[in-house]
Amino acid sequence: MTSQAALAQDRAEVERQFQTWLQEVVWPKARSKGVSRDTMQQAFSGVTLNWKLPDLVPPGRKAKTPKNQKQAEFGSPGRYFNSGSVQGATSVGRKMAKQHSAILASVERETGVPGRIILAIWGRESGYGQVPIRHDAFRVLSTKAFMSTRAEYFTNELIAALQIAEAGYLLAQDMKSSWAGALGQPQFMPSNYLTYARDGDGDGRADIWGSPADTIASIGHYLDQHGWLSSRDWGFEVSVPANVSCALEGPDQGRPIHEWEKMGIRRISGRPFPDHERDGLGYLMMPAGRHGPAFLVTPNFYVLKEYNKSDLYALFVGHVGDRIQFGVDDFVGQWGPVGGLYRSDIAAMQRTLEKMGHDVGGADGLPGFKTRRSIGRWQMTSGFAPTCFPEPAMKAQLTP
Known part of the structure; x- marks a missing residue:
């Protein structure tokens, strides 16, 4: 049998296991949450596994060790703020601010979340609704629930999706x-x-696929429920004197802004x-350590991180929001020539630091x-000058 034929046979067997799993595992869980058999059948009519998704672990196989990977958010941080992305999100965001001014003002009054922040998230997530969303949610979620490295998480999300369909939202x-x-x-x-999810246009349902008003209301409600403080901004770009350690970074090392001022930090x-x-x-x-712009951020910055765990995501949202409303320019601080390391390189450094007693947040x-x-x-x-960012030269000292 050729390797291609063997692969096809293997996948056919996994597909059979998948269909059995839907009936023997997913259906009882869904039924316990009030999902009907009709909804279950509609959701999975003709659904097969999507073998193109990342991080899949077919039954009987072990998860692969992550190989050399690069991600814009954690490679060279400056790439996350390329001019096309920032300027595009800003220019379209200003148009959307005018077009949807009434609902933005209403949501801001209700939640305290500024319209510019809601717009920046909307722009980052789906290009203000202009980016096509084409995947079948049930195919994606069931594939990941059946054979991904986070099967339990995606199984719960799959049941939640069935509950949405059962409620008749769409x-x-x-x-x-x-x-x-x-x-x-x-x-x-x-x-x-x-x-x-919230109904922002008053039609009785929260249509986050087709309704800008519902999208705006839902984002605002999410941030409000995660603790957005209407009395605070998200943060400020600052200069950090050389005698202030970059190792003072982090949400567990906060102090009143006037104390940072006494240390010489300025806008x-x-x-x-x-x-x-x-x-x-x-x-x-300091998302790039001493190799990039620095910021004093407020608790609202960490509310933005509840939407997406990336520091750079939260920074992008705050920055684009400010550009939309206030017309601010690019960051003054320049991104240095950092990045280029593989995740496997950084993970090796992290494991070495852990052995030294450092809390690196996990060797990921x-x-x-x-x-x-x-x-x-x-x-x-x-005895080195602290830069607080992984660099190629460190590999010799921080990898076995």
Whole structure:
């Protein structure tokens, strides 16, 4: 038998197991949540596994060790802020601000979340609804639930999607998602739809696929429920003197902004911090360590991270929102020539730092704030000038 024929036979057997799993595992769980047999049949009529999705682990196989991977969010941070993405999100966002001014103002009054922030998230997630969302949500979610590295998580999301269909918000075959199973223009996972989606246009249903008003209301409600403070901004670009350690970064090392001022930190614009912000907590955030712009962020920055865990995502949203409303320019601080490391390289460094007693937040190959400041602390104790970002030259000292 040829390798191609063997592969086809193997996949055919997995497809049979998948159909059995739908009936023996998914259906009882769905029924317990009030899903009808009709909804179940409509959702999975003609559905087969999507073998093109990433991180799949077919039954009987072991998960592959992640190989060399690069991601824009954690490679060279500056690439996340390429001029095309930032300017496009800004220019279209200004048009949307005028077009949807009434609902934006209404949601801001109700939730305290500024319209510019809602717009920036909408733009980042789906290009203000202009990016096609073509995947069959049930095919994506069931594939990932059946054979991904996060099967339990996706099984719960699959049941939530069936509950959405059962409630009649839209037909099962019309439920479109991203390749990761996120729904509609705000890219809510199904469980988040059930909890946070809102009807913004008053037609009695939350249509985050086709209604801008519902999308805006849903994003605002999500941020409100995650603790957005209407009295605070999201953050400020700052200059950090050389005598202030980049290892002071992180949401667990906050201090009142006026204390950061005493240490010599200033707004890069030259303007003073607003009086109403000076007694509030601020947190140092240096996404590229000493190789890029620096920021003092507020608790609202970490509310944005509840939407997407990436520091750069939250920074993009805050920055584009400010550009939409206030016309601010690019960051003053320049992104240095960092990046180019594979996730496997960074993970090896993280494991070495863990053995030294550092809390890097997990050896996942992603240089989050715990990894960045751990590198800075290691650099200081090793006699190096702290830069707080993984660099190729460190591989010799921080990899076995």
